[in-house]
Amino acid sequence: MKNLMKLSVLGLLVVFLFASCAKQPTQQMDEAKAAIDAVVKAGGNIYAKDELKKLNDDLQAAMDEINAQSKKLFKKYGPAKEMLIKVKTDAEAVQALIPARKEEAKNAAVNALNEAKAAFEEAKALLDKAPKGKGTKADIEAMKSDLAGLETMLTEVQTAIDSEDYFGAKDKALSIKEKAAAISEQINAAIAKVKK
Amino acid sequence: MKWSAIRAALILVCQLSLVLLNQSCQTAPAPPEVARALEQEQDLWRAGASFYAPEEYEAYRQALVLARKFYEKEELKIGFFRDYDRVRQEFSRVLAEGERIGRIIEEKKASLTGEITTRKNDLVSRYEVLNNLSLELSQRTLSRQQLAQADVLLREVDRLLDQAKYQEARSRLDKVNSLLNQSENVLRRQLDRYMSPGEIARWRQLAERAMEKSRSGNQLVILVSKLERKLTVYKGGQPLKTYEVGLGFNGLSDKLHAGDNATPEGEYKVIKKVSPSRFGKALLINYPNEDDLKRFNEAKKKGYITAGSRIGGLIEIHGGGKDGLTQGCVALDDPEMEELFRMIPVGTPVTIVGTTDPNNKIIAILKREPGEKQ
Numbered sequence: 101m102k103n104l105m106k107l108s109v110l111g112l113l114v115v116f117l118f119a120s121c122a123k124q125p126t127q128q129m130d131e132a133k134a135a136i137d138a139v140v141k142a143g144g145n146i147y148a149k150d151e152l153k154k155l156n157d158d159l160q161a162a163m164d165e166i167n168a169q170s171k172k173l174f175k176k177y178g179p180a181k182e183m184l185i186k187v188k189t190d191a192e193a194v195q196a197l198i199p200a201r202k203e204e205a206k207n208a209a210v211n212a213l214n215e216a217k218a219a220f221e222e223a224k225a226l227l228d229k230a231p232k233g234k235g236t237k238a239d240i241e242a243m244k245s246d247l248a249g250l251e252t253m254l255t256e257v258q259t260a261i262d263s264e265d266y267f268g269a270k271d272k273a274l275s276i277k278e279k280a281a282a283i284s285e286q287i288n289a290a291i292a293k294v295k296k
Numbered sequence: 297m298k299w300s301a302i303r304a305a306l307i308l309v310c311q312l313s314l315v316l317l318n319q320s321c322q323t324a325p326a327p328p329e330v331a332r333a334l335e336q337e338q339d340l341w342r343a344g345a346s347f348y349a350p351e352e353y354e355a356y357r358q359a360l361v362l363a364r365k366f367y368e369k370e371e372l373k374i375g376f377f378r379d380y381d382r383v384r385q386e387f388s389r390v391l392a393e394g395e396r397i398g399r400i401i402e403e404k405k406a407s408l409t410g411e412i413t414t415r416k417n418d419l420v421s422r423y424e425v426l427n428n429l430s431l432e433l434s435q436r437t438l439s440r441q442q443l444a445q446a447d448v449l450l451r452e453v454d455r456l457l458d459q460a461k462y463q464e465a466r467s468r469l470d471k472v473n474s475l476l477n478q479s480e481n482v483l484r485r486q487l488d489r490y491m492s493p494g495e496i497a498r499w500r501q502l503a504e505r506a507m508e509k510s511r512s513g514n515q516l517v518i519l520v521s522k523l524e525r526k527l528t529v530y531k532g533g534q535p536l537k538t539y540e541v542g543l544g545f546n547g548l549s550d551k552l553h554a555g556d557n558a559t560p561e562g563e564y565k566v567i568k569k570v571s572p573s574r575f576g577k578a579l580l581i582n583y584p585n586e587d588d589l590k591r592f593n594e595a596k597k598k599g600y601i602t603a604g605s606r607i608g609g610l611i612e613i614h615g616g617g618k619d620g621l622t623q624g625c626v627a628l629d630d631p632e633m634e635e636l637f638r639m640i641p642v643g644t645p646v647t648i649v650g651t652t653d654p655n656n657k658i659i660a661i662l663k664r665e666p667g668e669k670q
Binding site for chain 2: 149150153239241242245246247248249250252253268271272274275276278279
């Protein structure tokens with residue numbers, strides 16, 4: 101009987117030790133969060149939106165699992181730990197994707213800027229060679245001012261590129277290109293008016 | 297015989313057990329609602345659910361987490377004991393809620409697109425009015441630059457709307473509005489006089505005096521109306537001939553000093569017929585007259601113009617084309633100038649006014665309260 105008592109106490113002690121000694125995977129939690137932060141810092145909000153969302157969801161699922169386990173008598177943090185390790189690995193993979201995507205966006209913005217500049221220069225060249233005589237002088241003066249307005253905006257595109265706002269820069273550059281092309285059309289119409 | 301019957305029965309039992317074991321170990325397929333819900337959640341997030349329906353989306357996500365827990369619980373069971381009915385029910389509920397949130401997002405987006413498009417259309421109309429006014433009035437000033445920039449931004453708004461970037465589209469529209477205000481202010485500063493009843497009355501008086509001169513002695517009189525870009529020759533108070541004319545770069549302003557590219561206003565007369573001139577035939581008028589000199593000296597005294605400013609001169613009615621821009625002269629197409637040159641003798645009175653129309657187009661376009669929509 102005495103032995104049975106001893107065994108019971110020992111058993112309870114073992115159970116208590118197992119239950120209280122299972123530690124939360126804090127290191128993995130910190131590492132996973134740091135890895136996600138690094139993705140955000142690298143521009144994940146812009147260049148890897150979907151992936152970043154999935155990482156945050158996975159992290160949340162791991163945290164939910166930890167939370168659920170912490171309420172149990174027999175805590176089992178193994179699956180949560182694995183989930184966190186996967187989040188970290190995935191985050192590192194996502195972070196590795198960003199530079200290429202950023203470069204791609206930058207190239208697209210720079211190309212759009214070059215196209216806008218080319219369209220602007222084309223309009224300017226057309227304007228320079230347009231006959232400034234009867235019938236065109238007034239139009240040409242107006243278009244010169246229009247082009248001066250576009251020139252200011254071209255510098256804004258460069259500023260946007262310099263501040264890494266590549267998508268904004270591209271949209272602006274494409275709009276400038278369109279407007280410059282419209283001005284070229286107007287110049288050609290003015291030239292045609294003289295030829296008539 | 298007995299043994300063989302027992303053996304056969306045992307084999308049958310073993311086979312049945314194997315079949316049952318196989319059945320129980322087989323994983324029952326997860327309900328399709330599970331994958332659909334996960335996909336739907338991604339779609340909702342991408343569509344901006346956290347922005348357009350934050351509370352509904354949060355509740356939806358919590359319901360999804362709960363449904364997943366039911367699913368995971370069932371997954372832990374041996375296949376034979378799995379029952380996905382509850383899981384299916386939970387996920388179906390989540391999917392239905394997700395569809396409702398999807399509709400909310402679509403409605404909000406449609407409403408935002410509508411609101412932004414309406415505002416954009418208002419600004420486009422305003423841009424077109426100012427652009428046409430600017431072109432029509434040959435105001436080659438800063439307003440053209442601002443109008444060109446506004447046009448670029450309006451094009452950007454279309455791109456941003458396509459990408460559902462509503463906040464950015466709104467911010468571009470604010471900039472467009474500001475540019476149009478600047479442009480309008482530039483035009484307003486230059487054209488304010490054309491909206492002033494006092495100024496219009498003064499011009500009408502000048503025009504009336506010109507008519508009186510024309511009536512008395514049945515003489516020829518030239519009346520130039522700058523806003524309408526018309527030069528009319530009167531005889532005996534009746535219009536004899538009307539020509540379209542071009543003005544200076546800053547033609548709608550009243551000339552104050554040399555180099556302002558403005559066309560003078562007031563009562564003048566032809567003092568010389570020049571042929572050939574730099575621009576075909578020309579009628580030189582006596583700018584500056586006494587009034588001009590008085591105004592110039594006052595402006596200098598008050599510091600409105602620099603001490604070194606000169607009043608200028610050599611203002612002509614000349615050929616070269618009505619579409620050309622002058623430095624303050626009145627220009628006609630050459631054949632019409634030839635005709636006018638033949639018709640007009642030295643000494644002919646020339647009256648130049650802004651406008652005589654109290655309901656002119658500038659009033660129609662610019663006379664409205666600031667911020668009032670066109």
